[in-house]
């Protein structure tokens with residue numbers, strides 16, 4: 001019973017990096033001594049070395065968390081990357097194909113999704129042909145950009161990726177000649193991080209970079225629990241917020257929490273509307289590791305209702321249009337949060353920590369539109 005509790009209930013998710021190796025090679029080498037199981041639950045059900053090949057995302061494995069993967073050559077060489085299953089959804093959902101042209105990752109560091117995008121793009125280059133697509137990776141925070149650079153280099157994604165360090169995506173000109181061929185954008189902006197597993201114990205990897213961003217969000221059962229706590233006068237789940245000057249303060253009221261979520265969601269919406277402006281763009285994914293509807297379905301709805309979405313023909317990527325695996329993923333958007341728009345709710349992909357699927361709390365939605373060859377919007 002002890003083995004099932006806490007962090008042990010989460011497997012270690014391992015993305016096999018197609019830029020360096022194949023899943024078959026890894027199964028035959030790094031994981032040769034593992035016992036293959038058919039459900040993710042079996043990986044953590046008992047001690048030992050178990051491995052599950054994911055049914056939704058290609059090149060993804062779940063392995064026993066006690067295995068010291070960071071000591072393996074595969075990890076040290078970038079052949080495998082530790083990346084939560086849900087964090088693999090956006091690049092896979094975006095599904096960049098050669099005919100889609102270049103790709104933008106607007107908020108890149110530490111680079112999990114950038115390197116995943118590069119791997120997908122690379123895997124589609126026909127044998128003996130050169131890759132003609134570029135993944136443009138922007139990262140506003142110069143320190144975090146250094147981590148991005150390291151990850152891109154280690155993953156062997158350098159040739160495909162052009163990084164722009166310290167670059168605010170909101171200041172990137174969509175009409176620049178350089179981005180004339182950008183057909184796909186992945187948006188994974190700063191968020192409250194309320195879906196992150198073990199967030200309370202972890203160093204703040206999702207550093208706050210806009211005023212009012214949480215450094216430490218409410219734990220999973222958040223709002224309800226917070227209310228319960230306030231009833232008893234205790235406040236074990238108080239999040240810490242970071243002001244412009246880096247000073248930490250505690251969120252003392254539900255009202256304050258709402259105000260901060262509002263600030264985050266307004267930034268997230270601005271980013272999404274900016275992405276809508278790229279003239280050749282036809283696919284966008286928007287994701288957060290937040291469980292709050294304000295940062296998720298609500299942002300999606302506001303974006304869909306915006307003038308720019310209507311002008312340029314942006315629509316939601318409906319469930320039945322999604323790639324195999326994500327179409328089948330059963331956890332969808334919240335109908336209440338989607339203003340009971342069932343098509344939008346179904347199109348939104350969610351995950352919740354502690355629901356037995358072994359993944360973090362996450363949200364992703366896709367947007368599409370038809371771009372006529374001679375599209376000339378300015």
Ligand code: SAM
Nearest residue numbers: 107108109110111112113140141168169188190
């Ligand atoms: N996509 C990353 C991954 O999978 O490894 C995680 C991205 S993290 C959620 C958000 C990142 O966006 C942070 O590194 C933050 O510094 C960066 N960021 C925030 N606002 C930005 C902006 N306006 N332009 C570019 N990057 C931004």
